[in-house]
Amino acid sequence: MRSKTTLKDIANEVGVSITIVSGVLNGHPVRVSEEKREEIVRVAKERKYLPNRIARSLVSRRSKTFGLIIPSIESRTYTSYTKNLEGLCQKEGFGLFIANTNDRLERDLATMAQLVERGVDGIFFVPSNESYESKELIYVLEDLPVPYVMVNRYLVNYRCDRVYFDNERGGYEATKLLLDNGHTKICCVANTSGSNTGRARFRGYVEALENHGLILRPEYLIESSYTMLGGYEAGEKVLKTDTTAIVAGSDYIALGLRRALQKRGRRVPEDYSLVSFDQSESDFLVDPPATTVIQNMSELARRSFELMNRRLAGEQGDPIEIVLDVCIRLGDTVRPLS
Incomplete structure (x- = not known):
């Protein structure tokens, strides 16, 4: 029996991307020459191509499914977002395909094509950190035949529908809280080289210092992955500085830091004041409870879902951001300096 023709088969024969093939066959506006458009239609007819999901929804022109692309299923932040978004989808009768990219650009591109081939009505997209300056990804996004909403991250010099937390403000407020409590020697432990979220939080940290007449001391910026191991290794470096306070770029970094400090006989907040991000369930297992910058994942899911539905309903216009x-939940990890 002859195997069923897929979008990928047609794309390979014509020499264009899957997103362009899907757009042409579904009547969506895509950037392609008339010659290629006619060739796509001809090849599809010759191969007797009929997308299974579109075949089941010829009347409504909807598959009642969305796609969600996230960088890590192990991330507490995106696990929480996924759970909230899935609840909204179920309530409105939508299915949700979830794709994990392991924070890799090549997986961004591949999973986007796979979701388009599945016939999803729209895509919620958290781009990988590798895609930060990717022109290739921008070309793919501009040719997508379905609406998409970028969530909590961004691409350089590219505007699109996007919902995100004010991470720069979060970094500013976390640092200002420490400054208001008399601390001037403040370390920032974050992933500023591989994360645009980390870079935004770092910018807020620097702005708060400058607004208080201070300058960034290079030894006070300590790079760390968003893991407890990364935080633990960063803690060893913190101990070599004269800092009295720390802004930790995530809850996992903070947990690793606290373990490293504890192992060396140092205490929070008696020896080091600490403010972190992204409250974790693990925070409730340590004492004292952390002072944390909170991001409301339920709100992130709700607002991105609403924006997607506005586009599905036909709303046109410039990209919406x-x-x-964010807000700070006060714990007991900040000590005022006398």
């Missing part, structure tokens, strides 16, 4: 506030 929705910036969500």
